[in-house]
Amino acid sequence: MVQEDAGVRSIERAVAILRLIAAAPLEGCRLSDLAQETGLGKATTHRLMQTLVRVGFACQDGAGGRYYLGYELIRLGQSQGRYDIGEHARPALLRIARETGDTVFISVREGVDAICLDRQVGDFPIKTLTLNIGDRRPLGVGAGSLMLLAALPDAQVSAAIAANAGKLEAYSRYSPEILRKLVQRTRADGYAYNDGRVLRAMNAIAVPVMDAEGTVIAALSVASIAQRMTKKRISMIVKLLEHEAAQLRHVPVSVRQQGESV
Amino acid sequence: MVQEDAGVRSIERAVAILRLIAAAPLEGCRLSDLAQETGLGKATTHRLMQTLVRVGFACQDGAGGRYYLGYELIRLGQSQGRYDIGEHARPALLRIARETGDTVFISVREGVDAICLDRQVGDFPIKTLTLNIGDRRPLGVGAGSLMLLAALPDAQVSAAIAANAGKLEAYSRYSPEILRKLVQRTRADGYAYNDGRVLRAMNAIAVPVMDAEGTVIAALSVASIAQRMTKKRISMIVKLLEHEAAQLRHVPVSVRQQGESV
DNA sequence: ATCAGCGGTTCCGTATAGTGGAACGGATAG
DNA sequence: CTATCCGTTCCACTATACGGAACCGCTGAT
Known part of the structure; x- marks a missing residue:
């Protein structure tokens, strides 16, 4: 098909x-x-x-x-609007990059894809640069992308997964069922964790960024090599990300998550 | 035709x-x-x-x-490039707007048109806002636009005027012959002066902005109501504009004027 | 001075690709 | 339950864009 x-x-x-x-x-x-x-x-x-x-x-x-x-x-x-979070978030990305030494991303959803709007690298000598600015990934693939997927209502989650079934085949460690599982876990945890599904050696964590009304408009994520992701460090990073995401919540950005069923 | x-x-x-x-x-x-x-x-x-x-x-x-x-x-x-001067010039526009109280513009050439990339208004209570950001004018119509035209080699000047003959009819006080005259005068003066040809009550002055090699890449202009444009004030504004244009000359902007015959 | 090569532009007969009226399906409101 | 309203699909028609070929003007080599 x-x-x-x-x-x-x-x-x-x-x-x-x-x-x-x-x-x-x-x-x-x-x-x-x-x-x-x-x-x-x-x-x-x-x-x-x-x-x-x-x-x-x-x-x-x-x-x-x-x-x-x-x-x-x-x-x-x-034309003003939709993708401004990228700009506005830059200072936050820089702070996080400096604090963690890792690579930081901000992504938004567009249709059934996630798009990376901006990236900043920290000073840890091994950089994780699998995701470039402007890159598009099926919803759910990667930490930020997964966070954006999990933030959608159930109906849209199913629809998005279905729509992406084809593209998913390019990623050996992903499948519709796995995505559903990951969405569950992400919702339970409140943050998304990718333990090497895109690239074996790379792990990433993502948290949602909301607007004033509480709608998820973006995902803020940090990626680093697997060895650095200890339990302790994970919770440290989650806290840091959540802190910055909360700050971002009230910047005067006129971004609205696009509505309905996917 | x-x-x-x-x-x-x-x-x-x-x-x-x-x-x-x-x-x-x-x-x-x-x-x-x-x-x-x-x-x-x-x-x-x-x-x-x-x-x-x-x-x-x-x-x-x-x-x-x-x-x-x-x-x-x-x-x-x-996609990086061409229209960055707009961004880079903003501080200069702001300074000029503050200093003169009038409205300041930066424009570039695109084909046989001039495009206004940015505008800043001063605090003089009567604002001259005939030109909006993004507006396109036939080369030669308006001070900035005239400056850009006059900066072209003769062959291109003729070609541009010819190409615009039609559009020119929308401006009662412009014609191919007038444009040729204006180009002469502009070249002689080293700056462009528009004494109310677009809109009766409005006068404007423009100077060229060059890159490191001396190619004209943009025009910096100031507009105000005719009464304010005294001889003395004109030369003051020209000096101010030229000063700022000179500063802009060496900002690291990778803009190249597009080559050849129009 | 002549010619060859190259890039851009124009022409024109053909078949293909886009058109839009109409009919369908699904959701929402009255 | 019916009346709208919106998005989507279908299909026969013809206007549209296609592209090979010829043309023009320039540049650089012989």
């Missing part, structure tokens, strides 16, 4: 192109390179680019020049 | 939708509203949204839920 995508092709192509351009923001991209890398004909690429320029998502430095990202794209992207 | 656009429709539609969603970043948008506001059928809108979600430009809070902007869009928009 590979879900044949019936989609608007031009959009997917356009986005592919935008990604390419975004990958070279300063140098810009030439038409033929774009055409080649996307496998589209020059004519098609050209027409696509004309449209992208017209809508402001791209711009070129003069007739025949290289293409760059357009300001309209930047503008839309900055 | 109104240049009938032969374009990729779905992209334009998609962008229109994204704009709508961006206009309500927190509340989200419902499918039917999007369909109605864009004038597209529900089916079409639905298909479009599916694609946007798949590529990460939008996301919905569960089957049938409202639509929000997706993180992928934000991510692309943040």
